């Protein structure tokens with residue numbers, strides 16, 4: 062419990078209606094989209110400006126109160142769970158698009174703007190902001206930046222980090238820094254912009270962002286290729302890229318996922334094939350047509366049983382929607398859905414998929430896999446029940462082995478969801494002891510009193526690396 | 533008490549099925565208005581679960597937050613996990629109702645309305661007669677002149693101004709029988725659900741419904757023993773009474789042995805459609821309730837199958853459509869009303885921006901949550917005005933009244949009228965010959 066005097070100080074800054082400590086508010090900001098994680102904050106503060114954030118930060122610094130910054134609370138790593146109590150700082154009221162600069166092709170936004178609102182605003186004038194996380198209808202740009210979110214278009218267009226040109230942020234001492242700018246080139250000192258992207262709210266509070274825009278591609282086409290065998294699908298992915306075609310989207314659904322998505326959306330997906338690739342290309346009409354033909358040929362060569370090219374905008378839309386709801390649709394099967402995002406170099410997709418299958422069977426679990434196959438970012442998704450402790454234990458072991466397998470294949474424990482609480486014990490597996498030390502040093506340089514999102518990223522204890530004998 | 537009642541009533545499995553993805557939030561009007569997590573579907577479910585888990589006491593804030601929910605169920609179709617939010621909020625309200633000690637006068641009014649009025653159709657007609665007397669005899673004029681109404685809250689005053697002329701007779705009285713033959717070849721035998729308020733305040737819409745059905749080739753049975761659907765009861769936490777009414781309706785239509793049970797009010801239809809859930813634990817009625825629920829259709833669904841718009845009269849006006857939340861999210865009927873409207877020769881159909889968003893009427897919501905309802909209606913009327921439509925079509929009596937109030941408030945009277953879809957279709961479809969019953 063915070064002393065009443067501190068709550069009074071906070072209330073004086075943001076106003077009583079934006080500083081809540083009633084039970085209802087504490088519960089409402091105690092969770093995010095991460096399964097099995099919940100902790101109550103002491104107070105919920107909803108600032109309206111950078112100045113208010115600075116003042117709140119100063120109060121927190123003076124009294125050593127942790128601050129957890131929150132956008133839409135849609136992250137899957139426990140990033141906004143106030144494990145140590147303190148202040149949850151909700152940025153949803155800072156949701157204005159400040160400016161669209163058509164000369165420099167940039168958009169300047171407050172952190173609480175929803176990703177989809179950015180898309181709509183710029184596409185209305187023929188521009189394009191490519192990062193499109195599956196959660197874009199709710200996620201905020203602040204959250205996207207803090208987690209360096211990816212999306213379906215990551216393969217061709219990159220992820221959030223490739224579009225952030227400049228940031229304004231409040232440091233743990235209450236000072237404001239501005240990094241980068243409307244600049245395509247800038248080598249003045251360390252690249253703090255890139256450092257803050259993906260910093261998970263542990264270094265600074267992002268209060269404004271300048272994002273890069275590109276011209277909107279003229280046309281867009283999508284197709285589905287279906288395979289009787291998972292390995293053939295994975296090989297097609299590698300072959301498409303080896304043939305130097307970079308599709309706008311290259312998504313992968315396994316059979317379990319296909320069945321569930323079809324059940325949810327009824328868009329006529331065949332539920333008897335082992336895997337579906339959803340392949341999209343955008344750009345100049347002729348190039349798109351040529352690429353689509355070549356891709357179809359490659360899939361045929363890899364024994365695709367059926368290839369379906371969406372002919373209308375509506376069909377294309379439905380196909381994309383189905384993929385976007387994959388994770389969500391899987392959640393219909395069992396009460397608890399645990400989604401991971403182990404990622405491997407794209408050439409290693411086939412062995413990774415095989416490893417996931419083998420691990421799943423060995424632990425007697427239900428894990429469906431889908432994901433951004435073009436960039437090797439797979440989402441093995443486990444359907445389970447949090448109330449079954451024995452099963453949850455098996456799930457944990459299985460995922461540990463999946464992370465280990467990804468690293469063995471030259472991959473990583475998380476491709477886009479972030480470390481947060483849930484992946485913290487495994488971070489050292491990826492970055493090594495020396496990597497951990499340097500990261501902790503960076504954290505200390507920004508936030509010596511460990512006020513911003515404490516307990517995230519750096520676990521009290523790392524997990525011992527499991528050594529698995531594989532044939 | 534409330535805590536125990538909630539623990540008993542809430543379906544814990546469904547609470548756990550919510551994976552907190554937040555996909556429901558953009559659809560929720562109260563979240564859009566407030567931006568406050570607790571005022572979102574994900575937030576409300578989390579609050580319910582927190583109570584069930586013992587993390588939080590169901591205090592006054594909890595109850596207020598549950599009451600702020602419109603019950604529009606816009607959060608359901610967008611929920612990937614298929615969480616039946618509508619059922620969860622009803623369970624919560626039932627528990628709140630059970631645990632609540634109302635002041636004596638509220639109790640009296642509730643008893644009167646929920647137990648002695650709505651369930652008894654005869655009394656509804658009597659009340660309709662009184663209202664009609666008030667409206668016609670000059671009393672209404674006198675009352676308005678005297679300014680007596682100013683003692684009522686604003687919302688009630690506005691309602692008084694737009695309430696249509698009441699009827700003291702139901703459709704059965706009008707037609708003088710309960711079986712209306714099909715015009716031409718009989719394609720279906722359908723049961724007409726006339727509703728309690730519908731039949732008093734929107735009697736003409738009911739008559740038009742029967743006419744359209746009959747001319748489309750349906751033999752229409754106005755099952756004589758039918759009663760109020762129980763939606764108001766269920767939404768206000770009186771689920772037991774709702775079950776009681778459900779059994780009566782199931783029996784009435786089962787006896788009539790119909791192919792479909794047709795409703796012209798989204799709110800009623802969605803309730804009827806869920807009788808199988810409502811009576812799921814009632815061994816005696818379960819099977820018949822399933823029979824019933826599987827036959828419930830909205831009038832637009834039946835007409836889309838049967839009518840020939842080619843024969844309709846031309847109507848050179850601009851039409852827009854505000855969907856009824858329960859028709860859309862409860863009955864999942866979205867395309868049919870629009871395709872009927874688009875088929876009217878000569879008319880221009882303009883899509884209403886956010887026509888799928890609640891207008892704030894939501895049963896008696898606009899009376900108990902005037903502030904939220906008011907701001908939702910203001911926003912709605914902005915979009916409505918932008919369509920420059922001559923006719924604003926809806927598909928539920930509550931929405932129709934709210935739209936009339938909105939037109940009144942926005943100063944659009946004379947420029948735009950709010951019409952039930954059935955009445956509009958009756959306008960463009962020439963009447964063949966006056967209907968008379970079979971018996």
Ligand SMILES: Cc1cc2nc3c(=O)[nH]c(=O)nc-3n(C[C@H](O)[C@H](O)[C@H](O)COP(=O)(O)OP(=O)(O)OC[C@H]3O[C@@H](n4cnc5c(N)ncnc54)[C@H](O)[C@@H]3O)c2cc1C
Nearest residue numbers: 132133134135136140195196201203204207210211262267
């Ligand atoms: C159904 C579903 C699908 C998803 N699909 C994808 C996907 O395809 N790709 C992907 O990458 N992710 C995906 N996610 C994860 C998640 O939506 C993203 O990580 C998203 O970027 C989170 O945004 P948010 O606004 O909800 O952030 P929050 O969850 O509120 O916060 C996330 C993190 O960012 C920090 N933070 C938020 N705002 C700020 C700020 N202004 N300054 C500093 N720190 C801040 C928080 O402290 C926290 O650590 C998905 C999630 C769901 C539920």
Ligand code: SF4
Nearest residue numbers: 550551553554556611
């Ligand atoms: S969309 Fe469904 S599962 Fe997701 S938060 Fe809302 S109710 Fe829960």
Ligand code: SF4
Nearest residue numbers: 560601602604605607
């Ligand atoms: S029923 Fe309507 S108001 Fe209530 S939570 Fe769902 S969308 Fe929001």
